[in-house]
Amino acid sequence: MRRVGVSAAARRVALLLVLVLGLAACQVNIEVGIGFNEDGSGLVTVDVALDQEAVTLAPDITSLLLIEDIEDPASGWSYNDPRIDDQGRTSFSASKPFGSPEQLESVLAEIFGSDDVFRDITFERTTSFAQTDYRVTGVVDLSDGLDLFIDPRLTERLGGEPLGQPIPDLENALAGVSVRLVLDLPVGAEQEETLELGQGAVSIEMTAQEESATAVTLRWVAWAAFALLGLSVLVAIAGYFLERRNRRRSTDPTVSQEPLVRSTTSAAPQPPARRLRLVVLNPLGVLFEPSDEPSQLLAAFAAERGSEMDAESVEQLHHQAVLGRITPAELWTGLGLDDNPDELTEQYLDQYTMRSGARDFMTEMARRELPVACLTNDIASWSSALRDRLQITGVDTWIVSSEVGVCMPAPGIYEALRRTTAVPYENALLVDVRAGHLDAAHALGMSTAMLAESRPQDGEAPGHAVVTSFSDFFRRRPRS
Structure with a gap:
């Protein structure tokens, strides 16, 4: 139209x-x-x-x-x-x-x-x-x-x-x-x-x-994941049958256990797999006294200054601080203390002193050229202030929870230590006053030693070597 x-x-x-x-x-x-x-x-x-x-x-x-x-x-x-x-x-x-x-x-x-x-x-x-x-x-x-x-x-x-x-x-x-x-x-x-x-x-x-x-990339990633899964299954199956064959060969008297090829030169002696290469200390309780749980020490300190917060709430607030989620000033405010935050921090840290024998231990580690690292659940600024106050020397590495965002006994903080020092777990010894921290380290393959006030009675063994002073380290070898 x-x-x-x-x-x-x-x-x-x-x-x-x-x-x-x-x-x-x-x-x-x-x-x-x-x-x-x-x-x-x-x-x-x-x-x-x-x-x-x-x-x-x-x-x-x-x-x-x-x-x-x-x-x-x-x-x-x-x-x-x-x-x-x-x-x-x-x-x-x-x-x-x-x-x-x-x-x-x-x-x-x-x-x-x-x-x-x-x-x-x-x-x-x-x-x-x-x-x-x-x-x-x-x-x-x-x-x-x-x-x-x-x-x-x-x-x-x-x-x-x-x-x-x-x-x-x-x-x-x-x-x-x-x-x-x-x-x-x-x-x-x-x-x-x-x-x-x-x-x-x-x-x-x-x-x-x-x-x-984006969708095409995701599709290829999915295919790659399926391929890797299939490959891992094949590797697992192959490993299973190889292990069975090796077990059968090792128990079969008709099968020679001699190596197929003899070396024409004598093999060099290999160092033991668990050779100690790093001593790790939790400074709160090992280098510094008192050895009380820091949140409990903080609760008593706050209560003396008029805080009405219960112990459980103090522990939760302290945990947020050592994870780096709140500042020291916010911690003191949360505890209900209105005094100057810097002055409160000074007074709180005044409670800590150097443990007897700690300086001699550090000197001996330096003489033996054995590196020392510190691993601690603490606020970074507080930890640094304690080092300056007590003049700590000879520590090669400090791993502080508030800087890495994870606390002991979570595996992440131990992994931060391993990556920073480049020392495998099996070549490191952790000395701590808390069994939970030592249990997690032992599960990862570290050697462990508990620093205690006295030796455990029969039936009370914590599952770790126990020492009551730094001199014990030079009389006996901690159990791995």
Whole structure:
């Protein structure tokens, strides 16, 4: 069905065709571009290009295209100034956005003034785990030929001639016009279709696919995980059968236990697997006295200064501080103490003194060139202040819970020690006053020794070597 009112864009195209077709021997190229967004909206662009001969024969065509009664700002079309392309042609273009595939058909109808040229336009977008698929379909019908460009109002304006002047050779005029349709999908895919005036209905279809880089990566990671799982199962099975075979060979008297290849040189003696390379001390209780649980010592200190917080609450607050989650000032405030935080810290740390024999022990470790590390659940600034106060020397590494964010007996703090010192667990000895800390270290493979006030009675053995003074280390070897 032909529209009664033709838009400014359609009148522009019609006027251009009138002039070019009237010249017959000249060429005009019409390009209709449709660019889609992901949601089905987009932009229609109409580009009409004339060769130099056409412009020479109709020098005032530019002014005809820009006269006020043809330009219609309310139509929604945007017009660009005429330009010269790289082939020497003069091009005129207009564009108009659309919000949906349905609205697209009405915008396209304005180009030729007919609902029948572009019809049944569809836009589909489907998504799956790793990709998005796009599909555009429709029909383009240019069978009306030159009738598409005849406008009664324009005919009257041009003196009664439907195309501005008689066309003696209609076939030649049609040959001078080309129509190109360009579809552009969101993934950057583009498809072109060249059509001819007078050509019947042509079905168009375009598909494109976009893969999600993140989803593809996850898919490959999943495949790799399955492959590693399968490999680990195979390795486990192979190890099981090898172990069975070795056990069978070791118990079979008919199988020689001699090595298959004898060494021609004597093997160098190997050092024992558990050679001690690092002594680890918990300074709170080992280097410093008293050996009370720090949270209990803190609770008694706070109670003496008027805090009404119960022991369990103090322990929870202290735990947050030694994990580095609250500052010392926030700890004192939480305990309900309003005195100067620095002064409270000074008074609290005044309770600690150096344990008897500790300095001699450190000197002996240095003489034996045996490194010493400290591992402690403490606030970093408090630990540093105690080192300065008591003039601690000879410690190569300090691992403080508030700096690593984990406390003994959690495995993470022992792992921080291992990584920092590069000493395997089996080559390290931990000396502590708390059985829980020693139990966790022993489970990881460390040698352990408990520093206690007295030796345990029968049936009270804590599962670790027990020493009552530093001199015990030089009289006996702690049990691993």
